[in-house]
Amino acid sequence: MRGSFRRFTLLALGLVLLGALTAAVAAARGSTSGATIKNGGTLTIGLAEEPDALDPTIARTFVGRIVFLATCEKLYDLDSHLNIVPQLAAALPQVSKDKLTYTIKLRSGIKFNDGTPFNAAAVKTTIERYLTFKGSVRASEISPIKTVDAPNATTVVLHLSSPYSPLTAQLADRAGMILSPKALASSASFAQDPVCVGAFSFKDRVAGDHITLVKSNDYYDKAKVHLSSIVFKIMTDPSSRTQALRAGDIQVEDRIQSTDVPTLQKDKSVTVSKAVTIGYQGLTLNIGNSKGVGKGFSNTGTPIAKSQFLRTAFDAALDRTTINKVVFGGLNLPDCYPIAPVSPWYKPTTAGLQCNLHANVALAKSLVKASGIADPTVHLMLGGTDPVNARLGQVIQSMEKAVGINVTVQPTEFTTSLNTATAGNFEAYAVGWSGRVDPDGNIYSQVATPGTLNYSGYSNAKLDYILNGARKSVTTKSRDTLYRAAMKIIHNDRPIIYLYHPVNYYGTSKKVSGVQIFGDGLIRAQFAGYTQ
C-alpha cells in the first residue's frame, strides 16, 4: 500500500514537472515593421529539403531552383502572373515561319560573377553542354535543339529539328541558366563552385547544413541588391523550421507544415503568405499499363480500366471540398484540371468544362449500375506512408463506399510507389506533380502515349495528335484551342482524376521586406532586405 502511494506520488510529481515546462511555453512576442529597406545584413532562409548538385546541368530538386534564383539568372524569367519575361535575353525570341529557328537577342554589358563577359558565345557553350553532358537532366527538356549559333556577341540562334513551342518556357527554367565558360573550363566540378550571372555569388556549402551566397560586385543591377549575403539553411524538420522562424534564427521559412500555419498566423513578428502552386495532386487510374511505361499499352482488364462508367462514377463519388477540409484543413485548392487557376492558361483551356467540387452520389450510383460490374473493387496505392496520405486514402475509401465501390488502400513508400507505377502493378495511384509553367509540362508526359510519366497507360491517338499539334503551334490562341480540346478528352476518359492544387505557405519575419513568392512556389529573395 505504501509502495503504491509512493509510486503515485512520484508519478504525480513527474506530471506536475511536465505541466510546468509545457505551461512555461506560452508568451507574447513583439513585432517590428518598417517601410524602407536598408542595405546590409544576412538573410537566412530555412529550406524544407536539401538542394542537390548546384550545377543546372544535372540539378533535379525543387529547392535547388530557389538557390539558383539568387545566383544563376536565366534567359527568361516569370513575372508575378507567371507570364514569361526576358531576364538575360533582351526580348522574347523571334520564331521563324517554319517554327524551326529561334533568334534570341541578349542584353549587353552583363558580366558573370567571375568578371568575365556574358555573351552569345557563353550561351552557345552552356546550351551545348546541356545537350551533350553525360548525365545531363536538361538534355530531354531542350532535345529539339539541333544546333546553336552565335553570329555576334548579342545574338543567339537556336536551330530546331522539329517545332517545339514549350521551348521558351524551358528557357525560363534551369535550361535557360547560363554558366560561365571560364568556370566550366577551370573547375573539375561546376557544382562545387558554380558561377553564373546573379545578384549573389556562391561562397560556400557545408553539405547538409547550409549554402552561403554573398552579394556580387559584378551584377548588372547591384543597386537593387540590399543584402550582404543569403544563407540557405537546410532544415528538414518542419517544427524546427517554424520554431527557428519564431526565434528569429531564420527570417524566411520554406513551406510551413499545415499544422503550424495557425500558430504562425497568430505570431505578430511573422507574416504568413501563401502561394497556390502550378502543380496538382490526383489519382492516376491504370487503364493500359500492364507491361510497364514505354513498353506498349493494352487494357489491364481491371474493373476501373475496362469501364469508363466506373471511372466516371469513381470521380463523381469524390467530394473534393470535403477532402480538402478533412485531410488538409481547408488549406489547398480543390480543382479538376492539371493546370492551376494561377496560370494564365487556366481560363482559356478550361472554359466550357464543368468541375464538380462536391460529390454527386446519385449520379455515381447510377453509373456504377450502368457499368454492369457487380460490387466493384479498386486497389488504391498511396504515394507515401505518412499520416496525411493515410487520411486521404481513408476519406476516399469512405466516399467510394457510399456509392458501392470498394476501395482497398495500399500505403507505399514514395520511391517504391514510383517503381510500382512505372511497372504497371497498380489500379489507382494517388500521386502529384510539381507543375510546369507551360501546359505541355503538366499534360504531355502524363497522358500522351509516349509520355515518360504515363503511368495510366492511356493511349488516345486523337489526344496525341492534339498535344503534338500544341507543341508545334506558336500562337497563344491556337494553343488555347488545342489544350481546351485536350482537356475535354482527358476530362471524359479520366486517365487521371485531378483532386486539388497544393497551396504552399511561407513565413517571413516582419523585419524583412521584398521577399516574393509566385505561383511556381519559389522564394525570390535576391532583392529583399531588412527594413529600417
Place this chain on the structure above:
Amino acid sequence: MGGFLLRKAGAALIVVFCSSVVVFVGVRALPGDPAVALSGENRDPAVLAAVREKYGLDQPLPVQYVKWVGRAVRGDLGVDSRDLPVAHTIVTRIPITLELALLSVALGMLIGITSGVIAAVRRGKAEDHAATTFALVGLSLPHFWLGLMMIILFAVDLHWLPSSGYVSFGQHPIQNLEHMVMPAIVLGTGLSAVLMRQMRSSMLASLGADYVRTARAKGLTEASVIGKHALRNSLITVTTVVGLQLGALISGAVITEQIFVIPGFGRLTLEAINQRDYTLLQGVVLVAATGYVVVNLLVDVIYSLLNPRIRVTGAAP
C-alpha cells in the same frame, strides 16, 4: 604481444570486410530504384540510364562491390547526389557528433553523479524523492518533445539561446557552446537519469560496506568518508555504464541533431536514407562500422596492456 596484436588486427579486418558486404547488400535491399529517387521527377529513360551509369548502378553487383571497395581502401568513397565527395562530408560531420556526445556525457555525469550521491546520502528524505522523480521523468521524456519544449521556451520566448544550427568551436567558442547547450541537455537528460539510479544504488551499497563503517570508526569526517571512500568505489560501476551508454548516445544523436538542425553524423545518415543516396549511405555505414571495430580493437589492446593474462588466455594452444 606482436602475435596477439596481429591476431586481433586480422580478426578486425575480417569483421570490416563482412561489414562492408552487409552494408553493400543491405543498402541495395532497400525498396525502390535509386535511379528513380536520384532523378527527381524526370523519368526520361536517357536520364535514368545516365544516373545508373554515373553511380555504376548499371553494372553487376559483384563489379559494383569490387569497384567500391577498391576506391574505399584508397580513401575515396565517391561523390554523392550533390556532386560532393562523400569522404570529405563524413570527415567534417564526425567531430560535430563527437562534440555533442562528449558534452552530453559531461553534463549527464555532472547531474547524474551529483544527484545520485545526494539521493544515497539523504536516503528516504525529500532530496532522495526529488532525485528519484527526476530520474523517472528523465527516463520517460522523449528527446523530440523535450527538444521542442526547450526551443520554444529558451529560444522562441526568452531569446536566450539560438533555436538551431551549429557554429564550430574554432570559429566562435561562445557561439559554439550556445548552440550546443540545449542539444547536450536533451541528449544528456536520459544519461543523467540512468547514472543517477546507478550511482544511488552503488553508493547505498558502499555506504553500508564494512570499510566505510571502519572509516567512520576511525573518526574521519563524513565528507571524507563519502568523497574519498564510498564515492571512489561507486564510480567504478558508473564508469562502465558511461562507456556502455556512449554508443546509445551516438544513436540518440540522430533525433537530437534533426531537431536542432546540427550537421552531425546522425543527421547525415538520415539524409542519406531519405534521399536514397547509395554512395553516401554506404560510406556512412562503412565508416560507422569501421569505427566500432577500431574502438573494440583499441579496447582489446588496452586491456591486454593492463592485464597481460588476457594475452596469454587469448593465445592459440
